[in-house]
Amino acid sequence: MTPPLPASEAAAALIESQALTIHRPGTTEPVLSHVDFRIRPGEIVTVVGPNGSGKSSLIRALLGHMPLASGRVTRRAGLRIGYVPQRVQLDIAIPMTVRRFLSLPVRVSEAEAEAALASTGVPGLGPRQLTQLSGGQFQRVLLARALLSDPHLLVLDEPTQGLDQPGIVAFYQLIEEVRRRTGASVLMVSHDLLVVMRSSDRVVCLNGHVCCEGSPQQVSTAPEYRALFGAEAAGTLALYRHNHDHDHDHDRGPVTVMPEGHRHGPGCSADHGHGTVPGP
Numbered sequence: 001m002t003p004p005l006p007a008s009e010a011a012a013a014l015i016e017s018q019a020l021t022i023h024r025p026g027t028t029e030p031v032l033s034h035v036d037f038r039i040r041p042g043e044i045v046t047v048v049g050p051n052g053s054g055k056s057s058l059i060r061a062l063l064g065h066m067p068l069a070s071g072r073v074t075r076r077a078g079l080r081i082g083y084v085p086q087r088v089q090l091d092i093a094i095p096m097t098v099r100r101f102l103s104l105p106v107r108v109s110e111a112e113a114e115a116a117l118a119s120t121g122v123p124g125l126g127p128r129q130l131t132q133l134s135g136g137q138f139q140r141v142l143l144a145r146a147l148l149s150d151p152h153l154l155v156l157d158e159p160t161q162g163l164d165q166p167g168i169v170a171f172y173q174l175i176e177e178v179r180r181r182t183g184a185s186v187l188m189v190s191h192d193l194l195v196v197m198r199s200s201d202r203v204v205c206l207n208g209h210v211c212c213e214g215s216p217q218q219v220s221t222a223p224e225y226r227a228l229f230g231a232e233a234a235g236t237l238a239l240y241r242h243n244h245d246h247d248h249d250h251d252r253g254p255v256t257v258m259p260e261g262h263r264h265g266p267g268c269s270a271d272h273g274h275g276t277v278p279g280p
């Protein structure tokens with residue numbers, strides 16, 4: 001279990017960006033403009049947005065894996081991060097057992113490896129080849145590996161790519177359980193709009209800049225979100241309301257939208273209000 005933070009740091013962000021701006025390599029063309037972002041202890045925050053909207057770039061910049069054109073990223077001193085990359089990047093053909101994979105790059109004991117696998121619902125997979133795993137098993141092995149460092153923050157970049165609908169739902173349930181058990185915050189990129197709505201504390205809708213941000217309920221009714229996701233957004237909202245009519249959180253503040261003068265990316269409503277969208 002991750003040790004609780006001192007009270008003085010309880011509300012402080014684990015990672016924060018201010019006016020984060022990234023350019024396409026070798027150009028001055030912005031991939032992300034003036035993004036203010038923060039994740040606090042214990043939160044599940046999901047970043048949504050169309051293909052190419054800069055979601056992965058934001059994650060990489062927050063982790064310090066990408067140079068900034070301007071702005072600032074602050075990570076809490078001593079922050080331990082468990083990273084689950086996009087599945088495609090680790091879909092390797094070289095023979096390797098799950099057990100060996102879990103010891104890369106830091107060697108772990110047999111007991112630690114088995115406990116991590118058990119905690120993500122795949123006990124006993126240690127001797128299996130990575131290439132023999134199903135998509136769902138592979139994602140759980142990736143998550144087990146990320147948990148081995150006892151992270152304060154789990155970062156997952158489209159963790160359910162290639163999974164079927166029941167597999168997606170089961171994976172997000174596991175993420176919520178991990179958060180409950182370890183107290184770790186979770187930052188993820190996802191395309192699974194409905195499941196995102198159900199399992200996140202906060203959703204950030206990105207399209208080269210922050211289009212809108214707030215509780216799932218707030219974002220799903222925001223015009224910026226609807227402009228980006230169209231019919232899919234409307235369907236998501238209907239399902240979200242249906243599933244959550246017992247559990248709406250009315251305490252949260254209003255949706256935050258960017259101040260005047262921010263750049264509109266393609267697909268972002270050009271006439272949305274600059275100011276504050278009232279909460280539900």
Ligand SMILES: Nc1ncnc2c1ncn2[C@@H]1O[C@H](COP(=O)(O)OP(=O)(O)OP(=O)(O)O)[C@@H](O)[C@H]1O
Pocket residue numbers: 024025031049050051052053054055056057058
């Ligand atoms: N190494 C790179 N060189 C050049 N352009 C890049 C590089 N990495 C990202 N980009 C560009 O930056 C933009 C944002 O890419 P990014 O991968 O962050 O988007 P994304 O929202 O994660 O997309 P997807 O949903 O398709 O994964 C895209 O236009 C992409 O082509």
